Amino acid sequence: MLYEMSILCAFPVYDLTLLIALAWLAKVCTATNDHRIQPGNPLMKKYRCMVCSHVYDPAEGDPDSGIAPGTAFENLPETWSCPDCGATKADFEPMD
Numbered sequence: 001m002l003y004e005m006s007i008l009c010a011f012p013v014y015d016l017t018l019l020i021a022l023a024w025l026a027k028v029c030t031a032t033n034d035h036r037i038q039p040g041n042p043l044m045k046k047y048r049c050m051v052c053s054h055v056y057d058p059a060e061g062d063p064d065s066g067i068a069p070g071t072a073f074e075n076l077p078e079t080w081s082c083p084d085c086g087a088t089k090a091d092f093e094p095m096d
């Protein structure tokens with residue numbers, strides 16, 4: 001009897017948890033869609049030069065090298081090099 005009671009009581013709690021989880025997921029998805037061009041987007045990740053710590057910010061690009069703002073690091077030409085020290089793309093690491 002006690003076992004049946006605990007099952008009956010557990011279900012509403014489970015449903016509520018599920019609802020909260022779904023609501024949270026919906027909120028996260030909406031927030032992600034609203035911030036498509038933000039740094040959280042993997043295509044617009046910042047990269048740091050391991051040689052001189054120069055940071056390549058896709059939102060700013062590299063106007064001095066003819067790189068337009070909004071250019072993802074992955075889309076930089078292979079001939080692109082660090083504007084500060086001349087290191088190659090291979091010397092850059094993604095930032096968190």
Ligand SMILES: [Zn+2]
Nearest residue numbers: 049052082085
């Ligand atoms: Zn550098």
